[in-house]
Amino acid sequence: MPYVPHTEEQTRAMLATIGVASMDELFADIPKHLRPRSFNLPAGLSEMEVLARMERLAAKNRTDMVSFLGAGFYDHHIPAAVDALAGRGEFYTAYTPYQPEASQGTLQAIFEYQTAMCRLLDMDVANASVYDGGSALFEAMMMGVRATKRTRLVVSQTLSPIYRIMLDSYTSNLNLELVTVPHKNGATDMAGMMDAVDHATAAVVVQNPDFFGNVGDYAELFDHARAVKAVGVMAVYPLMQAVLKTPGAMGADIAVAEGQSLGQPLSFGGPYLGVMACTSKMVRQMPGRIVGRTVDTKGRTGYVLTLQAREQHIRRQKATSNICSNQALCALRALVHVSLLGPGGLEQTALRCMELAHYALERLTVIPGVSRLGDAPFCNEFAVRLPVPAPQVVDQLTERGFVPGFPLGRYYPGLENCLLVACTEKHTREDIGVMAEMLGGLLR
Amino acid sequence: MKTLFEQSIPCRQGVCAGLTSARATDFLPAGLVRSSRARLPELGELDVVRHFTRLSRRNYGVDGNFYPLGSCTMKYNPKFTEQVAALPGFTRLHPLMAQLRGAGHHTQGALEVMYHMEQLLCEITGMAGYTLHPMAGAHGELTGAMIIAAYHKAKGNKKTKVICPDSAHGTNPASAALAGFEVVSIESRDGMVDPEALRAALTDDVAAVMMTCPNTLGLFERNLPEIVEMIHAADALLYYDGANLNAIMGKMRVGDAGFDVVHLNLHKTFATPHGGGGPGSGPVGVCDKLVPFLPVSRVKKLDDNRFVLDYDHPQSIGYMAPFYGNFGVVLKAYAYILRLGREGLVRATENAVLAANYMRKRLEGVLEIPHDRICMHEFVASAVGEALNGVRALDIAKALLDKGYHAPTIYFPLIVKECLMFEPTETESKDTLDAFVDDLIEIVRRAGTDPASVQAAPVTLPVTRLDETRAAREMVLTDDCNCG
Numbered sequence: 001m002p003y004v005p006h007t008e009e010q011t012r013a014m015l016a017t018i019g020v021a022s023m024d025e026l027f028a029d030i031p032k033h034l035r036p037r038s039f040n041l042p043a044g045l046s047e048m049e050v051l052a053r054m055e056r057l058a059a060k061n062r063t064d065m066v067s068f069l070g071a072g073f074y075d076h077h078i079p080a081a082v083d084a085l086a087g088r089g090e091f092y093t094a095y096t097p098y099q100p101e102a103s104q105g106t107l108q109a110i111f112e113y114q115t116a117m118c119r120l121l122d123m124d125v126a127n128a129s130v131y132d133g134g135s136a137l138f139e140a141m142m143m144g145v146r147a148t149k150r151t152r153l154v155v156s157q158t159l160s161p162i163y164r165i166m167l168d169s170y171t172s173n174l175n176l177e178l179v180t181v182p183h184k185n186g187a188t189d190m191a192g193m194m195d196a197v198d199h200a201t202a203a204v205v206v207q208n209p210d211f212f213g214n215v216g217d218y219a220e221l222f223d224h225a226r227a228v229k230a231v232g233v234m235a236v237y238p239l240m241q242a243v244l245k246t247p248g249a250m251g252a253d254i255a256v257a258e259g260q261s262l263g264q265p266l267s268f269g270g271p272y273l274g275v276m277a278c279t280s281k282m283v284r285q286m287p288g289r290i291v292g293r294t295v296d297t298k299g300r301t302g303y304v305l306t307l308q309a310r311e312q313h314i315r316r317q318k319a320t321s322n323i324c325s326n327q328a329l330c331a332l333r334a335l336v337h338v339s340l341l342g343p344g345g346l347e348q349t350a351l352r353c354m355e356l357a358h359y360a361l362e363r364l365t366v367i368p369g370v371s372r373l374g375d376a377p378f379c380n381e382f383a384v385r386l387p388v389p390a391p392q393v394v395d396q397l398t399e400r401g402f403v404p405g406f407p408l409g410r411y412y413p414g415l416e417n418c419l420l421v422a423c424t425e426k427h428t429r430e431d432i433g434v435m436a437e438m439l440g441g442l443l444r
Numbered sequence: 445m446k447t448l449f450e451q452s453i454p455c456r457q458g459v460c461a462g463l464t465s466a467r468a469t470d471f472l473p474a475g476l477v478r479s480s481r482a483r484l485p486e487l488g489e490l491d492v493v494r495h496f497t498r499l500s501r502r503n504y505g506v507d508g509n510f511y512p513l514g515s516c517t518m519k520y521n522p523k524f525t526e527q528v529a530a531l532p533g534f535t536r537l538h539p540l541m542a543q544l545r546g547a548g549h550h551t552q553g554a555l556e557v558m559y560h561m562e563q564l565l566c567e568i569t570g571m572a573g574y575t576l577h578p579m580a581g582a583h584g585e586l587t588g589a590m591i592i593a594a595y596h597k598a599k600g601n602k603k604t605k606v607i608c609p610d611s612a613h614g615t616n617p618a619s620a621a622l623a624g625f626e627v628v629s630i631e632s633r634d635g636m637v638d639p640e641a642l643r644a645a646l647t648d649d650v651a652a653v654m655m656t657c658p659n660t661l662g663l664f665e666r667n668l669p670e671i672v673e674m675i676h677a678a679d680a681l682l683y684y685d686g687a688n689l690n691a692i693m694g695k696m697r698v699g700d701a702g703f704d705v706v707h708l709n710l711h712k713t714f715a716t717p718h719g720g721g722g723p724g725s726g727p728v729g730v731c732d733k734l735v736p737f738l739p740v741s742r743v744k745k746l747d748d749n750r751f752v753l754d755y756d757h758p759q760s761i762g763y764m765a766p767f768y769g770n771f772g773v774v775l776k777a778y779a780y781i782l783r784l785g786r787e788g789l790v791r792a793t794e795n796a797v798l799a800a801n802y803m804r805k806r807l808e809g810v811l812e813i814p815h816d817r818i819c820m821h822e823f824v825a826s827a828v829g830e831a832l833n834g835v836r837a838l839d840i841a842k843a844l845l846d847k848g849y850h851a852p853t854i855y856f857p858l859i860v861k862e863c864l865m866f867e868p869t870e871t872e873s874k875d876t877l878d879a880f881v882d883d884l885i886e887i888v889r890r891a892g893t894d895p896a897s898v899q900a901a902p903v904t905l906p907v908t909r910l911d912e913t914r915a916a917r918e919m920v921l922t923d924d925c926n927c928g
Contacts, residue, residue, distance in 0.1 A: 014799075020801075067541075079489075094505040115923040249478075283919070289721065317618055328721030
């Protein structure tokens with residue numbers, strides 16, 4: 001019997017100890033008329049059979065293509081040691097560290113993760129992670145709502161549309177006003193943002209690099225937010241933080257990120273990692289778990305979950321949020337990843353991605369009819385305008401083993417001819433050259 | 445143990461993924477570039493490997509320790525499911541691939557997994573439709589509460605309240621509040637939802653009642669049929685917290701019993717490791733009339749057997765996740781369900797309940813069992829009584845750590861004094877259960893003769909008891925100590 005260890009004799013002995021005659025007597029509290037009307041599931045399979053079936057299913061997905069899909073989720077190299085260390089059973093098969101003395105491994109790792117995220121983003125405090133970048137953004141906005149007791153939220157349309165749709169859903173029952181400032185030729189409308197942030201604003205949200213790949217400086221916007229006592233929130237791409245001016249340096253109150261680029265495989269959408277960090281004055285508004293350093297009865301350093309009075313098991317409906325679990329294993333992977341690369345390795349990787357993306361832009365824009373959307377500085381992702389609808393090109397190239405990027409028209413009316421192209425260190429100049437030649441051939 | 449940061453040596457370099465001689469200012473104006481390097485650890489690969497290997501040894505996991513942590517269902521996680529989730533055909537799949545026109549056919553394997561998993565969960569729980577998007581149990585509760593809100597709004601009902609019994613998980617009220625509801629708490633009687641208290645609270649403006657059944661005392665709600673009828677008569681919906689479904693799989697389907705919404709915790713019931721706190725996965729199932737409100741996208745099977753993502757659901761509550769939930773976790777749970785099949789799932793439930801009752805019976809007379817009747821997958825005991833000499837639930841928990849066990853859940857639910865909540869799960873052998881009970885008996889006996897030794901526990905772990913008050917007061921939350 002898979003995963004149930006008792007012999008028949010042991011089962012009989014256990015039933016006898018309990019004082020019941022059969023297994024079914026254990027379920028006497030469930031009335032007969034509530035018993036299942038059906039339970040038509042397939043019969044169990046052997047491990048070998050399940051594996052074979054899953055291998056067949058995996059093979060129905062095409063992952064052998066050269067793909068320039070990004071849009072916030074990137075295919076970066078993950079060093080082998082990340083899997084090996086995060087896969088250790090003592091980490092992997094542990095639960096939430098409710099007994100700190102027996103969970104110092106998990107707790108110290110979270111403490112180190114908090115430290116690493118604070119240093120990467122130039123913030124004071126980080127939590128132990130939330131589900132993903134989108135839920136981190138929502139939680140950041142709610143921190144702003146609680147801190148200011150205001151209800152107006154201002155976001156730039158250059159914030160990932162995937163997250164904006166999530167924010168729409170999450171706020172639908174909450175009497176909040178979500179104001180979206182339209183993009184200007186694929187870039188943040190800075191003047192529009194400044195105008196929209198006023199004395200009724202709880203939080204203003206921008207993304208850097210934004211969805212179109214553009215890099216900006218939001219220091220002035222956050223200064224203005226501070227002047228009207230609104231909270232400044234910045235979403236970032238953590239790998240690029242190795243080279244970019246930080247949220248802290250720009251004066252953001254809260255920084256959030258999708259941590260997927262730090263050691264998490266793409267895995268068709270998850271699990272990913274919601275990174276959240278803030279200034280020390282906002283710490284009590286921070287949702288989720290936080291680990292703190294303390295001492296044991298002998299004065300030795302140790303780590304515990306702290307500030308739990310904000311959480312659901314104590315505050316119930318008055319808790320800072322309903323988030324109970326974190327993405328501990330993903331946070332561990334991110335920590336191992338940044339430790340293996342170090343600041344130098346992260347910077348090199350970021351620069352390699354940027355170098356390839358700038359080469360790709362060069363190769364694509366020499367094709368007649370292809371031009372860059374806007375002219376802002378960018379890192380590893382950029383948008384180009386094509387002479388034809390982008391989905392058409394994507395279809396044709398994908399059939400030939402190259403996914404040239406993400407068609408922007410799906411989320412931005414008016415940009416039906418635009419394609420968002422991302423490079424990572426996994427690409428080669430040859431890949432880019434072949435893709436550019438194929439695209440050139442199609443458009444000729 | 446030194447932190448990574450304390451071990452860092454300037455200019456030591458670990459792994460490098462992409463060599464280049466480029467500089468940031470080749471691509472960006474200087475004003476947009478970071479002014480100094482992030483102070484991340486500078487270590488060699490072996491330094492990193494040793495550090496995390498050492499850290500892992502300071503941890504308890506199911507692979508090494510019996511983990512009878514109540515309500516957390518810490519059963520054994522089969523290893524082959526890791527192989528499944530690590531197949532490159534899944535890990536390398538970009539989520540947006542499925543959304544490109546005409547490219548859905550390059551993700552057919554993943555879409556088929558999701559489609560079939562939803563069908564399996566429907567059959568296991570008797571619901572009409574599922575979403576796999578919620579990324580954790582509490583996220584599933586929020587999704588369920590939002591579906592309830594959308595349903596009433598569509599019907600034109602003005603319903604502003606959700607009732608949560610005091611024996612419900614603490615996330616229930618928090619999730620209801622986040623979905624915009626006012627939360628009403630009702631007290632239980634004899635460990636059960638009190639039908640009279642419920643009747644009194646069940647006013648016209650109640651949108652739903654959130655039930656945890658079996659409840660946090662491990663008891664099945666005997667008045668369930670009466671409660672279901674009462675709630676539906678008030679035009680309210682009934683929510684089932686299915687975090688611990690392994691108490692009833694194959695014995696009751698929540699849909700057949702009249703529940704309208706349910707969330708499951710795949711990482712508990714369907715044996716996927718929880719990684720020290722997550723990721724989890726919290727699919728939500730709904731009855732027929734709530735299907736139109738499920739989040740988008742949904743997976744649809746076409747007549748020609750192809751699978752596509754379907755966004756055309758105008759009444760949907762929208763996106764709860766950026767994509768399709770924690771797909772990697774879903775994969776493991778899916779493989780686990782295929783492996784066990786119909787008989788295996790029923791057997792898991794029977795043996796989870798068998799183990800809990802066996803342990804409860806063996807602890808009779810050792811600790812007080814406040815509701816000493818047949819329990820489901822877990823039960824609570826109370827560390828009270830003169831024989832304990834002032835030794836508390838916390839002390840017993842710490843003494844168990846010394847013996848190599850993770851402790852049970854303590855001080856939860858709040859409605860039992862000095863509460864210890866045990867959940868042995870179906871994967872632990874009788875020998876383990878017996879050894880655990882024997883060790884617990886020894887600790888209780890020691891409380892009678894030498895209580896100070898129990899109160900001093902743990903003494904065999906890397907640290908002794910930790911000062912939690914100081915942690916909250918001084919708030920050292922990073923290695924830089926600048927957060928207080």
